[in-house]
Amino acid sequence: MVFNQLKDGVKWPSSIQVCEVGPRDGLQNEKTLLTVEQKVELIERSVQAGVKIIEIGSFVHPKAVPPMADTDAVARRLKRVEGVEYRALVLNIKGLERAEAAGIRKAKLTVSASRAHSLSNLNKTPEEAVRGFTESAEYAASRGMVLSGAISTAFGCPFEGKVSLEQVLSVVECFREIGVKELSLSDTTGMANPQQVYEYGLRVKEQFPDVTWNLHFHNTRGMGLANVVAGMMAGIDRYDACFAGLGGCPFAPGASGNIATEDLIHMCHEMGIETGIDLDQVISIGRYVQELIGHDTSSFILKAGKCSDIVKA
């Protein structure tokens, strides 16, 4: 039989960049507090597995997020590795100063795209919240630190339902004004769908071609990897994921968390998309995380194994 070339041209990226957010977005929700040593071990094993970007924690008030209280100590203990980026979440200039003191060169500022959510949380619109980062941006620039921005509830929000593309673009504009060139659209509440991800992804890339775009999905409603596929179709090649699929959503207790690093990498490798990461090592990190926190998680590959595992030799 002779086959014709594919007619329609959906193009997958030949490789994607996976950012491990487990030490921050995963562990911040866990009741079991890990030690500094355990966190450092997880991060260094991720580096060993080939992960090049790791969100190692957050410099926020220790009482607000107790599992993140030791981020300074974790950051100080990490071996710096050529080509590996350790980034941390900060909320303001205080966090930025702590990050710098601990040797972290890349900080992520976060803002909610939802006007209602932002007003309720901070009594500021999203745009005002971003403009409030101006001093932080100047501080970072003067110290040679790099800032990225995370736009949370970029697709949907419990306070106002679907978040419009116009609203997202307006927040992006503000981030650009303060000089931030790397941005993430985050589906914190698991409300994004593939059509929306594709549409928003295409438009932000079109409107802001000089921005480096990241996507961050939770698998709350089963659409996590479908959203990754939609993001790839829109030409975005940087994705957050979390070891063992930790993390959750305060609005849906018991629901699935972040997409699992092992699930994302498994899918990519099956699709012929390179990640530069050793899947078996990531799986073994995931199992270790489950041991440390003492409960089952929403990872698929930790349950079912890789496709190749069930193939008889």
Place this chain on the structure above:
Amino acid sequence: MVFNQLKDGVKWPSSIQVCEVGPRDGLQNEKTLLTVEQKVELIERSVQAGVKIIEIGSFVHPKAVPPMADTDAVARRLKRVEGVEYRALVLNIKGLERAEAAGIRKAKLTVSASRAHSLSNLNKTPEEAVRGFTESAEYAASRGMVLSGAISTAFGCPFEGKVSLEQVLSVVECFREIGVKELSLSDTTGMANPQQVYEYGLRVKEQFPDVTWNLHFHNTRGMGLANVVAGMMAGIDRYDACFAGLGGCPFAPGASGNIATEDLIHMCHEMGIETGIDLDQVISIGRYVQELIGHDTSSFILKAGKCSDIVKA
């Protein structure tokens, strides 16, 4: 099919057809046996919710699949509804005769695309297995019954790993030779990935444009809905799903089952794709199924709720 064309050429269907396979592919794996009345109730509630195609059971040897032993009784009890198709799985002419006697007009013949799997199970190649249906096809034609074909392990198989597109096309060819015009590619073992689904979907449609194509996915490795999205991109608009996400994979005990009907419909409606099905009714059927079988299942929406559920009024 009408497509909403987006700028860079990704086309989503404006509507899809969802086939409820729960009464067959879901319940056949459950330890708790439902009564005929309970099965009829589930099927009739699905019809009420707007489902137009339901796989009501299988006419196989009662000892081989005890939960399906009462399919004759179920079929006899069902009210016929204009525009609703009740289909059943059969393995041979005996099953077809039982289906006919019970008033079922549409039967699904199944064959494994994997040579190694088919030889091990039936001592026949997939092509020989399909040709073995010739008598069934003639019987069906003479009785005015309609046959569809399911090609299981169409993407991957524990006996031989990835199943090649050439192998799948060769099985399709045999089905066409015996006059079957509706076919399903089934990812029984949860080994399909979006790149492969897109590629196989495009090619089978191109090569056999007169066939009505269906896709059947399990969420074993988290790629279920991602594969649906890839199938839609290839222009396929008929998908199997199972209430509450029942079903499993003998090769990965404890893993997720079929994609859940409520998860699929929820994603489609969020994407603006019509299904003609009432999501709330489907969710309530899913909850009832969980009650009947007495355990939790791998449905996301039954855990997390719809996106709209968390939006404050």
